[in-house]
Amino acid sequence: xxxxxxxxxxxxxxxxxxxxxxEMLKGGVIMDVINAEQARIxxxxxxxxxxxxxxxxxxxxxxxxxxxxSDPQMIQEIQATVNIPVMAKCRIGHFIEARILEALEVxxxxxxxxxxxxxxxxxxxxxxxxxxxxxxxxxxxxxxxxIGEGAAMLRTKGEAGTGNIVEAVRHLRTVRTHIRKLTVLGxxxxxxxxxxxxxxxxxxxEVARTGRLPVPNFxxxxxxxxxxxxxxxxxxxEAVFVGSGIFHSENPAARARAVVLAxxxxxDSKRLAEISKGLGSAMGGIEMSKLAEHExxxxxxx
Amino acid sequence: MDGGLGRAGDAPVGxxxxxxxxxxHEKLLVDLxxxxxxxxxxxxxxxxxxxxxPGGESSTMLKLIGWNSxxxxxxxxxxxGRPVLATCAxxxxxxxxxxxxEQPSFGWLDIDVARxxxxxxxxxxxxxxxxxxxKLVFIRAPRVRRVGPGVEVVATLRGEVIAVRQGxxxxxxxxxxxxxxxxxxxxxxxxxxxxxxxxxxxxCADRETAVANLQKDWQSHAAHD
Numbered sequence: 322x323x324x325x326x327x328x329x330x331x332x333x334x335x336x337x338x339x340x341x342x343x344e345m346l347k348g349g350v351i352m353d354v355i356n357a358e359q360a361r362i363x364x365x366x367x368x369x370x371x372x373x374x375x376x377x378x379x380x381x382x383x384x385x386x387x388x389x390x391s392d393p394q395m396i397q398e399i400q401a402t403v404n405i406p407v408m409a410k411c412r413i414g415h416f417i418e419a420r421i422l423e424a425l426e427v428x429x430x431x432x433x434x435x436x437x438x439x440x441x442x443x444x445x446x447x448x449x450x451x452x453x454x455x456x457x458x459x460x461x462x463x464x465x466x467x468i469g470e471g472a473a474m475l476r477t478k479g480e481a482g483t484g485n486i487v488e489a490v491r492h493l494r495t496v497r498t499h500i501r502k503l504t505v506l507g508x509x510x511x512x513x514x515x516x517x518x519x520x521x522x523x524x525x526x527e528v529a530r531t532g533r534l535p536v537p538n539f540x541x542x543x544x545x546x547x548x549x550x551x552x553x554x555x556x557x558x559e560a561v562f563v564g565s566g567i568f569h570s571e572n573p574a575a576r577a578r579a580v581v582l583a584x585x586x587x588x589d590s591k592r593l594a595e596i597s598k599g600l601g602s603a604m605g606g607i608e609m610s611k612l613a614e615h616e617x618x619x620x621x622x623x
Numbered sequence: 624m625d626g627g628l629g630r631a632g633d634a635p636v637g638x639x640x641x642x643x644x645x646x647x648h649e650k651l652l653v654d655l656x657x658x659x660x661x662x663x664x665x666x667x668x669x670x671x672x673x674x675x676x677p678g679g680e681s682s683t684m685l686k687l688i689g690w691n692s693x694x695x696x697x698x699x700x701x702x703x704g705r706p707v708l709a710t711c712a713x714x715x716x717x718x719x720x721x722x723x724x725e726q727p728s729f730g731w732l733d734i735d736v737a738r739x740x741x742x743x744x745x746x747x748x749x750x751x752x753x754x755x756x757x758k759l760v761f762i763r764a765p766r767v768r769r770v771g772p773g774v775e776v777v778a779t780l781r782g783e784v785i786a787v788r789q790g791x792x793x794x795x796x797x798x799x800x801x802x803x804x805x806x807x808x809x810x811x812x813x814x815x816x817x818x819x820x821x822x823x824x825x826x827c828a829d830r831e832t833a834v835a836n837l838q839k840d841w842q843s844h845a846a847h848d
Binding site for chain 2: 331332333334335337338340341342344345346347348349364367368369370404405406423426427428429451452453559578581582584585586589
């Protein structure tokens with residue numbers, strides 16, 4: 322930093338600026354919404370951002386078919402309705418859908434396994450975009466590959482649309498345990514580890530040194546109750562995404578607000594008891610053993 | 624930017640942690656030698672040396688402030704005169720008037736702000752202030768539309784007001800904590816006791832000396848990066 326910096330042009334879309342928005346979403350709840358009315362309910366319930374999509378994961382599961390990026394008109398209606406950030410999903414590898422979302426000026430793009438993948442070999446080159454990306458990850462290698470491609474935020478994949486938290490817990494714990502392991506490995510062991518898990522060496526080195534991911538990691542996939550949200554926070558998630566869990570429950574507005582409060586006050590069990598009272602029934606759930614392998618969304622992407 | 628606002632001893636500096644960028648603020652404060660405490664309830668305010676209002680979503684924070692009955696306790700704390708730093712969403716909460724859309728605010732700073740007035744995330748940016756002293760990161764930031772007579776302008780960008788001070792409250796539309804720039808935190812909260820740190824701008828009689836000291840401070844900080 323010196324005089325020569327003064328008067329320089331502003332630097333837009335730097336990695337720092339992209340991760341900066343993820344930092345501002347910490348401790349909050351990002352809610353899936355399918356129209357402007359739901360977006361308004363989410364904002365009124367204290368959501369820190371909304372995710373615009375055509376069908377929530379539970380509906381996609383039920384109806385089947387190819388799930389694609391949303392109608393731009395719906396996204397613009399949501400943008401015109403709320404003041405909090407608006408995110409939207411594109412298919413894995415579908416960089417044209419991503420460019421359309423960038424042109425719509427969504428605040429974050431989710432390259433998401435919830436939609437039907439467009440490319441089974443290549444994820445999007447996210448460094449080529451102005452708009453920041455969030456991607457799902459089931460383990461540390463996958464997380465670091467996505468960061469290597471330019472993701473500014475990660476989330477667990479969990480198992481979207483099931484109302485079952487077990488996979489999100491697995492992914493949070495898997496990443497956390499692996500990070501701890503890296504911090505105690507000798508420097509000479511790191512390259513082998515990079516090879517073993519297929520992660521960029523520079524990022525492996527960074528995680529080994531700092532003991533944390535270079536970008537925020539949020540929880541997603543199967544969160545249905547305030548207690549689920551608090552559990553994810555307790556396991557090191559820095560914020561939570563709730564998909565079908567809100568608008569497929571009996572009382573969306575009350576449940577949405579309860580999940581927001583639980584994400585802030587996850588350490589206070591008395592508060593959690595209070596928050597969890599009288600919310601009506603949660604969304605119906607699916608046991609993992611009842612899902613066929615091809616129905617598991619977390620297997621999409623690599 | 625003259626006149627000391629506070630000097631921390633053993634008492635922790637609070638960071639409002641309802642939602643938003645509280646972690647990066649904690650890191651900067653800890654780097655300066657302070658201890659920190661996350662503030663989520665009125666009881667968390669007891670015995671704090673000062674308070675940070677971080678960035679995040681101001682409308683979300685307002686709701687959580689209401690649901691947690693924090694409006695009165697926070698107002699009382701700030702009016703007690705202890706040093707306060709409010710960034711981005713924090714600046715919006717501290718302002719007298721808010722537009723884009725209108726929403727309630729505490730009014731500790733006699734300024735009006737417009738929310739998200741630089742644009743959506745694609746327009747977020749990094750820059751350096753007009754004096755060349757502060758690293759700036761703007762994230763969907765508010766813009767200051769009016770500055771009252773009792774408000775001191777602390778920093779500008781291309782002539783536009785981006786940081787102000789009134790009494791014990793310093794507010795910025797940008798994120799010093801994301802730029803890893805401790806200058807504002809140091810000015811507001813001072814270094815913790817026992818820190819090896821020389822050249823406090825708060826000890827200076829005039830702005831010129833303060834600026835020169837900050838510049839030195841900056842360079843030594845940059846050298847450590």
